[in-house]
Amino acid sequence: MPTCDLLFTHATLIDGTGAARRDGALAVSAGRIAAVGDCAGWQAARTIDAGGRALAPGFIDVHTHDDSALLADPAMAAKTSQGVTSVIAGNCGISIAPLVPRHGLPPPLMLLGEAADYRFPTVADYRRALEAAPPSVNVGLLVGHSTLRAGAMDDTARAATGAEIEAMAAALDQALRDGGLGLSTGLSYPASRAAPTAEVVALARVTARHPGALYTTHMRSERDQVVEAVGETLEIGREAAIPVVISHHKCIGRRNFGKTTVTLGLIDKALATQDVALDVYPYTASSTVLLPEFVGEAERIIVTSSQPHPEQARRDLSAIAADWGVSLEDAAARLGPATAIYFQMDEADLRRVLSHPRTMIGSDGIPGPYPHPRLWGSFPRVLGHYARELGLLTLEDAVRRMTSLPAAVFGLPGRGVLQAGYAADLVLFDPGRVIDRADYDQPCEPSAGIDAVYVNGLQVWGPEGASGAAAGQFLHH
Numbered sequence: 141m142p143t144c145d146l147l148f149t150h151a152t153l154i155d156g157t158g159a160a161r162r163d164g165a166l167a168v169s170a171g172r173i174a175a176v177g178d179c180a181g182w183q184a185a186r187t188i189d190a191g192g193r194a195l196a197p198g199f200i201d202v203h204t205h206d207d208s209a210l211l212a213d214p215a216m217a218a219k220t221s222q223g224v225t226s227v228i229a230g231n232c233g234i235s236i237a238p239l240v241p242r243h244g245l246p247p248p249l250m251l252l253g254e255a256a257d258y259r260f261p262t263v264a265d266y267r268r269a270l271e272a273a274p275p276s277v278n279v280g281l282l283v284g285h286s287t288l289r290a291g292a293m294d295d296t297a298r299a300a301t302g303a304e305i306e307a308m309a310a311a312l313d314q315a316l317r318d319g320g321l322g323l324s325t326g327l328s329y330p331a332s333r334a335a336p337t338a339e340v341v342a343l344a345r346v347t348a349r350h351p352g353a354l355y356t357t358h359m360r361s362e363r364d365q366v367v368e369a370v371g372e373t374l375e376i377g378r379e380a381a382i383p384v385v386i387s388h389h390k391c392i393g394r395r396n397f398g399k400t401t402v403t404l405g406l407i408d409k410a411l412a413t414q415d416v417a418l419d420v421y422p423y424t425a426s427s428t429v430l431l432p433e434f435v436g437e438a439e440r441i442i443v444t445s446s447q448p449h450p451e452q453a454r455r456d457l458s459a460i461a462a463d464w465g466v467s468l469e470d471a472a473a474r475l476g477p478a479t480a481i482y483f484q485m486d487e488a489d490l491r492r493v494l495s496h497p498r499t500m501i502g503s504d505g506i507p508g509p510y511p512h513p514r515l516w517g518s519f520p521r522v523l524g525h526y527a528r529e530l531g532l533l534t535l536e537d538a539v540r541r542m543t544s545l546p547a548a549v550f551g552l553p554g555r556g557v558l559q560a561g562y563a564a565d566l567v568l569f570d571p572g573r574v575i576d577r578a579d580y581d582q583p584c585e586p587s588a589g590i591d592a593v594y595v596n597g598l599q600v601w602g603p604e605g606a607s608g609a610a611a612g613q614f615l616h617h
């Protein structure tokens with residue numbers, strides 16, 4: 141008689157491929173899925189009667205800024221409580237490694253912490269730190285262009301010289317050998333906006349030499365030039381012959397509402413000849429550093445943190461500006477370094493992006509005491525609000541975007557599907573009840589309906605909350 145550590149019976153299996161749900165069982169042994177479907181005759185150390193609830197592959201959060209949080213708060217309740225079992229860090233051009241800063245931190249590097257938090261000269265050093273104190277989730281790391289610039293340049297407000305590009309290329313090549321999954325850029329931010337397309341192409345070509353590596357980008361514009369920015373992204377992908385991921389795709393500002401019809405059309409056309417995917421978070425407010433040049437298009441801005449004025453956190457920028465008798469731009473400048481939530485996108489654009497077949501889910505949350513609710517709510521919000529309540533996606537397709545699609549795009553073999561031999565990253569949830577509960581007033585509320593979460597066969601979330609199990613592995617090609 142075959143034996144296993146854990147046996148789920150009477151489950152509704154949602155296998156991650158997008159295939160229709162089916163009733164069945166699933167056996168876990170030594171951190172891996174041992175059998176799926178008919179598990180009659182299996183002897184288990186522990187049996188869990190799923191009672192008809194859904195059992196799916198654990199969710200992969202493809203867009204995170206968890207680089208430092210993974211070490212500071214390894215239980216990662218914000219993620220495990222959503223059913224997330226793997227996170228991709230190092231997005232938007234900023235990765236915590238490889239960098240020991242010599243010249244201070246140009247924006248937005250402070251999103252990951254202070255200068256002292258950047259203490260990993262190589263990705264191998266960061267990986268060793270994670271493996272010495274494993275977090276509850278698996279971790280993949282992108283190598284950030286802005287991080288490379290901060291390491292190679294004395295001034296990031298200009299294009300890199302040939303010698304600086306060579307230095308970045310060498311650091312990038314080593315970072316990819318050390319397990320980095322690809323290159324990320326944040327071309328709209330001060331640390332990288334002066335980089336011409338050719339600088340990015342040069343680094344994307346270095347990345348493309350590593351099998352399975354990809355290029356992800358917080359594009360040069362998500363505002364008036366968003367269509368041109370998609371064009372630049374596709375061009376970089378073609379020039380370097382590398383798969384591209386457009387991060388948190390959106391069109392900011394009322395006059396740009398509706399432009400996703402154009403951008404998604406460009407992407408559809410490109411898909412005939414090149415590999416393209418996207419990610420999105422299911423909210424119409426964004427969150428990032430507070431900069432004077434970012435305040436123009438937003439209908440409302442909530443300040444979430446300020447180094448010189450911590451007492452202003454959780455207040456509207458307009459109220460702060462009124463108190464101080466200054467413009468919004470001047471108030472933003474005085475509050476910096478600071479972070480904020482910006483209400484500035486259109487629901488119809490969000491739904492259009494979310495429905496695109498190549499779109500994955502990425503929370504893009506910035507860990508902290510007063511985060512955007514996406515940090516805690518993104519995945520249950522897609523499952524509960526956009527799939528169940530609105531019917532925008534089938535449950536199977538919503539799960540596919542969180543599991544097999546990101547595993548394929550990021551090159552994470554053996555994850556993202558309920559299949560024998562695959563890692564036992566699993567989420568047991570109630571499709572009729574799952575929903576986000578974090579909002580702009582109470583942003584750190586765990587979701588409802590996520591009943592149990594397992595990473596490599598170990599339980600990391602359940603009715604008692606986060607277990608803190610050191611279950612996560614470093615994911616590499």
Ligand SMILES: [Zn+2]
Binds near residue numbers: 232
């Ligand atoms: Zn970004």
